[in-house]
Every structure is written in C-alpha cells, then in structure tokens.
Amino acid sequence: MPLKKKEIPSPHSISRRDFIRNAGVTAAAFTILPRFVLGGKGYVPPSDTLYIAGIGVGGKGESDLTGFAKNPKARIAFLCDVDDRMAVKSKTNFPQAKYYKDFRVMLDKEAKNIDAVSVSTPDHTHAVAAMAAIQRGKHVYVQKPLTYSIFEARELAAAAKKYKVVTQMGNQYASADHVRTAKEMIDAGLIGEVTKVQTWTNRPVWPQGIPTPTGKFNVPAELDWNLWLGPSKLIDYNPAYLPFNWRGWWNFGTGALGDMACHIMDAAFRILPIDFPTEVECSTTTAWSGFFEEAHYNESCPASSIIYMKFPRKDGKGDIQFSWTDGGLLPKRPEELLPNEQLGDDGNGYIFEGTKGKLAGCYNTAPTLLPTSLMKTVTLPKQTIPRIPGGEEGHYTQWVEACLQGYGKMQLSSPFEYAGPFTEAVLMGNLALRSYAMQGPNGTTPGRKTLLWDAKNMKITNFDEANQFVKREYREGWTL
Template structure:
C-alpha cells in the first residue's frame, strides 16, 4: 500500500533513485573490529549509529541532542528548511553536513547513514520516513506518526517490509509510570475497564480562525516551497512558522494530534486496544459576530469532544474512550477530594472499571488509584521490565535497538503499536472534519445541511473505510501537492 510516489519535474531525486541506491547500502562501510584498531576509549564503527536528522530545530533539536547523549550515536547529517531553526543544532554538531532538502540528503549521503530522525510538521512525516525506510534506514518519527490514517497504515506495513527498527516520539511509552498502571490493571484492582476519559488544555495556538489575507515576505532563511512539501501551495503568512501550523488541517492535526499520542497511549497500552468500531464528535462553535457562527473548515476547532468505541476482547467488555480538548474536562470522580488535582491539572486520563478507578497525567505520569489513600495501602509487585532511564531512556533504547538490528531488541513504541495508536487519534480528527462537511439546501442555497453531524460514524478498520457516510472517507487519505 505505497504512498503516492511522484517527484518534481525539475529534480532527479526520485524515489526510484532511493530504491535503486538502497542496494548499495551494504557496501557503505568498511567495518574493522575493535581489536584491530585498538586504543583506549575507541568506539568501533559497528558500535556507532550514524544518524541523520530531518528537522533540526525545536523538538528536532532536542531529539538529536538526546540521541547523541546515548553515547552510541553520531549526528552525521542535519536537514532543515529553515536555517534559523537549525542554527543551534548546526553549532552543536559542527561536523554534521547540512542540507535543506531531505531528498538531496538521502540521495547523496544514504551510504553513510544508518538511521534517520524525523521531526518536522505533521504533513511531511510520512514521505520523509518512508523515503528513509525504503533505503533500509531505521527511523524515529515524532508524534503523531503521520497526518493521515492511510499514511499511518502504510508506515506500519513498511516497517515490516523493510525490516527496520522504528520508534515514535511519544517518550511516555518508555516511562515507569505507564508500566505501573499496567501492573495495577493486570492485578485486577480495577476489574473490567469499560470507560476512559482523556483530556487536554490544548490548543495553546490559534484554532477556529480564518486564514490570513495579509501576505508577508518569506524570510530569506526559510525555503517556503520545501516547508509546504505535500501541502497545497499557499502564499506565506506571518506567524504560521514555527508553531502555529498545528491549528491548520493542511499541516497539523490540532490538539488531538498534538497531545493524543501522549494521553491516549496509556489506556491504549494498558487495555490492549486496537482499531475502534465507531466514533462520534461535537465541536466548539466560533462566532464571527453576535449572530453569525463562523465556518472555517481549514482550521481545527477551538475545542472538541470525541467518543470512540473499542470492541471487547478476550472476554472483556467494549470500551468507550472519551476525548476532550480546549480545556473541557470530565466530571471529577467522587473518590477524589475537592482540592486534589485531577490528572496533572491541565491534562489526564481516567480509567473506570467494575471494581475501581485510576488516573494519570500526560505521558502516564502521576499514576494514582482512587481514592488516593489506596496508593499507600496497595503494594503490587513489579512484573513488567522497566526501560533504563524511563521516559528519558526512550531515545537510547532506539539507538541500542538499531545497533542490535531488526527484531533483536524490544522498543516501547514501534510502528506496530504506534501505527494503530496514531490511527485511533486520527479517527477522532476524521470525525471532527466530517462535522464541517456541508451542502447547500435545495430550497435555499444560502442555507446548508451538515450531514456529518449528529451521526455515529461506523469504521471498518481492516479496510480503512467509514461505511455509513462516504464523505468522511476523504479524510482517510489526502491528495499530495503535484510533484510530491
């Protein structure tokens, strides 16, 4: 199920070149054993992971630094479309060769690269990761794994096809806290969990607004065409880069995409959830004046409330997962004292079972049984192996696994887990976007029907298809800009 594979007519950096050159990768290095080269403190090439970073600023900057901190990764190449954002990484790794176009970097340097880190806006994750995977490179991709459901499924299948080590950048998956939640659940303290609430105070960027009509000059350090990548061409506008792109569907995935892989991951892992069977959505209204509701389908809504149903498995009941963003929170559980914090304050997850309840914050942090007095009374033995360094060890774990080779070492968020988790998150966005599908009424073209509202969307996970509202399927897979 490959992604669309076309390239700009002005370049020969085609994926055909990627695949053709991939066969040369095996001859890329002359690996000499440590005892031949010798020397105290010497690290043989076979003990070093040569990493290329696509996206060197912001989160990419910290990702690259954390790979280097493992002591077993050498940052050999850096790539960013914005020289301003990349400046700190360029200074930190002066020996790393710098590119603006990831295609040029992979085409010219693939023989010298073992693994690739992708930390770019959501809409370009899939093409960058897939290009690296087709060359046999291990990949680390920031959350959400992809922009679209189809892309997530494609990368999940590609990881197996190309036999590469993968990890999504939801570091909480390596944390001790989510493992403690799993141990409580496995010990039967909650009974059968049937309901989960997840919430966030995001967005902290503009959403539910009209696209700016004020054109701005593109900064000389930014290659705007490369930044747009797969997205439709639009004139540059101020303040979209480097952060506010998250609120626009062409580039980002909203509050749910930004935080869902951190907050939904604990219940997804603890309960062993797979593909949902149905989803409903409601969104916060935007008013452009006292009487008129705004309609801005290009922009993510200011708030949303999603309900996903997961089928029962292994004798367990179905699970209803409620997602709330924009500051909306569920009702406080009665077991929580009035002044006790729920989740981590602005974000959290609440598990409700037939015997008990538990909650946590972002990344599964601050795990707590309810009432909180139980935390002092209950002593469940540790049964699940911890990741060295916990959440901070998420990076080193991937580096070690890449050095060990495909299938040789476990990682916390391989695409076989991260892919279905991302699909679940993006299913919520599909429901949100279906909410804005509209058609003029036959008797009054100035009025509109919204057929995607107030219905339950039924999902065929195996075939990636909504079965009862065809218009929703346009959000499963988008069209890339010509040349991408």
C-alpha cells in the same frame, strides 16, 4: 568536513566480534591490534557507531538529536532543515554534521553514509520523509503523531515490516515508568474489568478556530517555502503559520490530538486489548462571525472539542467506551476525588473506570487509585514489567541500541507495529472533527452523527463524504 563511513563495515552486516574473528585475529595477536579494534577509554569504533541524519532539526528536532547524542554510540552526521533560522542551534551542537535543505537530496547523496534517520518536521511531512528513509533501508525515529493521515500510518507500519528497519515513534513518555506501573495495577485486577476511559488535555495553547490568515508577505531569505509546504497544496507564505502555529491548521497540523493524544492515550493502548475503534462521534466549539451568524473556519482546527469512540476488546469481553476532550474542557470530576484534589496534572490526564474501581493519572505523573486513600491501604502489585533505563530519555538511547543490534533483536517502546494502529485511532478523532465541520445543503451538519468505521478497509461506511479525510491529496513530487 562531513563525517564519512568509507570502508567502514555497516553495523547491521558485521559485528565487532565477527570483524575480529573474520580477520583471523588470535589472542596472541591482540597486542598489535590497531586502536580501531582495541580503542581507548570512551572510544567507540566506527563499526559500533550509528550514523544519524536529522530531518527537521529545530525546536523538537534539536532536542531529539540531543537525546540520541547522549548515547556515545550515536553520531549526528547530517542535518536537514528547510529554514536556516531553525537549524542554528543544531548546527552549533553538531558542527561536524553536513547540512542540507532538501531531505530527498540528502538521502540520495548520502545513502551510503547514513544508518538511521530522525524525522521532526511539521506533521504534514512526517510520512513522506519517513517513507523515503525506510525505502532506502534506513532505521527511522518519527515524532508524534506518526503521520498526518490514517492511510499514512497504515503504510508506514507495513513498510517498516517489509524493509525490516528498526522504528520508534517519538512519544517518549511511552518509555516512562508511570505507564508500566498503571498496567501492573490494572493487570492485577485492582479496578476490575475496564469498561470506560476518559482522557483530556488543555491543548491547544496556540490559535485555533480562527479565520484563514490573509495578506501578502515576502518569504524570509533563510526559508525555502516550497520545501516547507512539501506534500501540502501550494499556498502563499504567511508568518501566521511559522514557526509553531502550523499545528492549528489542517493543511499542516493535526491539532490538539496530534500534539498530545499520543502521550495521553498511550496508557489505554498499552494496557488494554484494543486497536481500532468501530464508532466515533464528536462535537466542537461553535465560532461566531456576528450575531446569530455561525462562522465556519474549516481550514483551522476547532478551539475545543469532545470526541467519543467505541473500541471492541480483542479478548471478546465487550467494548471500551472512550472519550477525549481538549481546549480546556474536562470530564466530570469523579465522586471519589476530594474537592481539593487535582484532576490530572497541568490540564492533562486520564481515568480508567473498571467494574471494581477507578485509576487516574497522566502521562508524566504516577497513577493513583480513587479514592486516593486506597493507595495507603491496598497492597500494590510487585514490579513485573521491565523498566526502560532513563525513562523518557531512554526512549532515544533505546532506539539507538536497537538500530545497532538490528531488526527484530530488541523490543522497543513504540515501534511502528504498535505506533501505526495507535496513530490510526488517534487520527480517527480528527476524521470525526473534519466531518463534523462539513455543512449540508439544508444548513445541518451531516457529521453530527455516529460514524461507523471499517478498520480492515479503512472506510467510514455510513457517511461517504468523511472518507476524503482517510487519505490526503499529495502535491506532485511528494507522494509516498
């Protein structure tokens, strides 16, 4: 049977203490209170329980739900997935949870029984699912990247504030100690004023820069292909897209940036006074279909790319020059790094360059000054920034606690007020990549120039064709 909340007061409208006081319970009467109030060892009363619905419960969705469930106050009450094959493990982990295929049906039918929603679908469905939950007053946790488009990121951040719901983007390393250590080091002036940031990843580790798949295939019985497409245009089913390779196709995914930038670039946004870039440019790998015959696989993300952005500092101290490389491309090794020392970690990393020195690290490794010998001679700053208990795992339980406390009561690592502008900047790289791929009438690429960005109006001011990538077209029935 599905878990219900009938006659259970919402944890947002009444606290356990208020429940006891309003019921007129006195100290003398505590000996006859029911277990609902007193509880036993490890018992969490329904009024202190967060009832969560998962949308997209396979793969990362399954691990997200497992992360929430580590908090005894969380109850995974509903599961939703368009592909029964992907939901098997979550159904086993949470056998009492009621199962749906269409999140719109679930949110309508179970509105009174859901407190919060976790969205772990492919990128193209993030915003429509999250917005449907927010508009019903549900707290939301959304996997990175927060949205598929720049417009969607702006809209979700505004909606979270309007509906006063607790939000968190699923870049769990935003709750790790390493980024806080890096901020303490930079705030202490160990490398002076930061002027340049380099970031990189070894992604994609899935197919990109390839022709659009063809052929006719039967849709598996367990999969609702129409629901899987969601807001994207209607195309034929092809097994090349599922279960994971959708990341490399612009119809559904956001490529290497969408997969890793919300982890790797987080340090720059968390440490520096920046929000929106003013300029972006890029270059990508060239694909060839024959000898001297350049191929244009515009539906597929590029195999590798280099992106440059300029961010004005909000404190007025000049600009930050920012770069991103992927597909195995790396920045030049710093002269301070010894020949046998590793650059980053597992193909991912960042370098902050300041007026007095450099700081290198990665989202999951401790930051280090360059040359690394400085770590033994420099006096490192004391810890001043509170750590998140549990680090990356605490990213999940932190959100559960914040939902139970209510909007505005607790600071989170990646609320939409932060994650929205951050995601916009990340997706600005994809706007540049897609503009770069557009061919002009004379065989040149108009996107091969610096694009000027008006963040206030969400518009490229010097190449209007690029603005089609700010906001996507939605299929009927799937708009925000």
